[in-house]
Amino acid sequence: MAMTLDVNGKPLSVKAAPDTPLLWVLRDELKLTGTKYGCGVAQCGACTVLIDGQPTRSCVTPIEGLAAAKISTIESLGGAHPVQAAWVKHDVPQCGYCQSGQIMSAVALLNQTPKPSDADIDGAMDGNICRCGTYQRVRAAIKDAAGLAPPVPVLPVAPAKV
């Protein structure tokens, strides 16, 4: 039974069973592998996509309810989105595996709250785990993308020449 999903502005026909989590349809069937598997139980946020603008854990979202939904993945941002540019400027990623999810959560935050407070960032980003510990730069990049001054200088002071 085929069903059509609106992914990144395109109607795409998928063959997966209706109870299949969106994550695996995106990755295995639509080959949109930017969205990552991390935990499968909505604990880590690596699989975050936007559904009708809302950050959503695709690993626990079966496709059956998504016929009328607009789904946006990391691929929809195009690479030069202000949040992505801030990520690159701050060299946020380390291993990089969680960053699609971090960025999608940040994009959703800034779409809804263009000038977020620290508490807003806490609320939006606490569901996205990063084991490399890039949290400080995630926060700095969000503030930069929002046009707010980062709390600490972006770059450390290079050591003096010996």
Next chain:
Amino acid sequence: MNAPVKPSDVAGATRREVVVAATLASGALLVGCSPGDLLSVGAKSEFGAFGPFIRIDPNGVVTVVSKHIEFGQGNHAGLAAIVAEELDADWSKVRVEQAPAIAKVYANTGMGVQGTGGSSAISNSWDQLRKAGASAKAMFVEAAANKWNAPAGEITVKDSVVSHAGSSKSATFAELLPDAAKVTPPTTPTLKDPKTFTLIGTDRVRRKDSQAKSDGTARFTQDVQLPNMLVAMVAHPPRFGAKVASFDAAEAKKVPGVVEVYEIPSGVAVVAETTWAAKQGRDALSVKWNEDAAEKRSSDAILASYKDLASGKTPATDKLKWQAFESKGDISKATGEAFEATYDFPYLAHATMEPMNCVAQVSMGKAKLTFGSQIPTLDQLNTAKVVAMLPGAVEIETLFAGGSFGRRATFQSDYVVECVEIAKKVGKDRPVKLVWTREDDMAAGYFRPLVHHTVKVTLDKDGYPASWRHRIVTQSIMKGSPMGVPELDETAVEGAKGSPYLKATPIVDGQLIQPEVRVPVLWWRSVGATHTAFAMEHTIDQLAKKAGKDPVEYRRALYTKAGANRHLAVLNLAAEKAGWPNTSADGWTRGVAVHESFGSVVAQIAEVKLEGGVPKLGKVVTAIDCGTAISPDQIAAQMEGGTCYGLSGALFGQVTLKDGTVEQTNFDTYRVLRNTEAPTVETHIVPSGNAPSGVGEPGTPVIAPAVANAIFAMTGKPTSSLPFVKA
């Protein structure tokens, strides 16, 4: 497992090569031979004019070939910068590519095999890549000198442009490439005077992969999609050491998309057309396990047995002996009242964001792996054992890995071998992607071992240690090493052994005992320092209090006594930047800790407060001496990340076994640090002209004792076990 390789299995290999391979497969490896050469038997290797580490395209783009995997450390930026500095290449036109697995060319010079670990990527490549860059530059200079009929000594290179001021001639690398490629490389290229570095040590050395890792195009093992590929999941036994007794695959085979079910040595594998089908099929399996040889103890019982060893209640035996790791003076002569402390450290999971996975293709006489390989040579060797091939003939394409923290570097290549076993069953070169779920990953072990320390210290009349008795009980990580098991497992004692505090103490009796436990254990970012730094640094603050001295002053005195100048320098830098001993902003109490690991020394002063009994971190002022700083920004990134990793383990990390079964299954039960819990890490680098030393791990072990010391300063209560927050 160690089935001999028969000559008939190995197409095209000479008898000598087969003997070599069989010897390797037997596990008697690497002692007294040249492993890189041996393990490369069967490998194809051809390189361009500039050798195995540098390729320059006709458009002038310089590709630096990294023999090290990038899984977050930022080493690709550092490695590329070393080449670019000596070559005087335009940094914006330098890219990085992952090397294939060829140990004889790409061996880690500190390991003898190709592999990444011990925070050594930059340090072991330093001389090698400087020479490679300088050599390539010399070739361009000579080509220009010949072409322009000018003395080589008058030719200069800057940003990939070669110039001769006298004749006003200049040419780009791209323009000179055909000529430069014909020049014979110098045998001993002249390296730059570090004082003339223009790239190394500047904030221009930034990551090369941030764009790909911000737009979803960076390729991880999980993302590999190949024509006709199958996805595999495996049902593993619930207890370590158990085996399949029998299984029923009927229900699994009913799942649409499931292709086949196989028994393999590590469990029962379901292969399917999609990941979801593989998972559903795997979950539908019914497996009975033979647990005769399984570990059935709880972690509490294992810890209790460790404590009994440390206290002497359980005596050592001929098979289970105490081993001295530091010894001087006569401990029986120690006098006076003794300070005593014990510290317990739990099993910890690495919990990489990308659970373990691998892609393998096997056909007669051919094996290819596509994944985040941390120790390609061992992965080749272990694969070769399964498919009866020469190790060097096992092709590996190394991808980015979503973290490792040590997990992808097992002696047994556990998940790799599992994938190869399945791909061998499937055969016909058909790609098989093995996917572990988070639950599979967490239950599979290879944990940071459970550790128990006891410390007994007497003080001299000035309040400094007069005698130090130290006992460490833990399982050995090195057991099963193909490099041979060393007499003393340094990974269990490093950081206690060699501590400046022990150097400053006249009488020392440090001993280690390593019981056998059937729980797979492994290095976990910063390895022995994950517990030794805590035991040493938290003890020191308690001794300072007994002596009535400020903890920073107390350390300064001991470092001076021990001649530990680098420790002193990082401590002084951190204290200066943090404004120690002035108090912090309201509500914060500060704790200090200093530790050396992987050739680098890190000091941290952490602001801590308790919120409902849970430590909350503010600013963490960090000072590091890591020799020559190649990328200050990435050194800072590793201090930030290493601190979070160590803090995550210290605050929440704990794997427990109940009757041998791992109790934690996912991030809901294995709590890790989240954004709101992360400190702001401020990094300061001690200027140094020494060769670079480690950065990826040294930032991890210092935060736990710094937090414990802050809590001790705040409450007067020492911490005797981690994590701080009990589940």
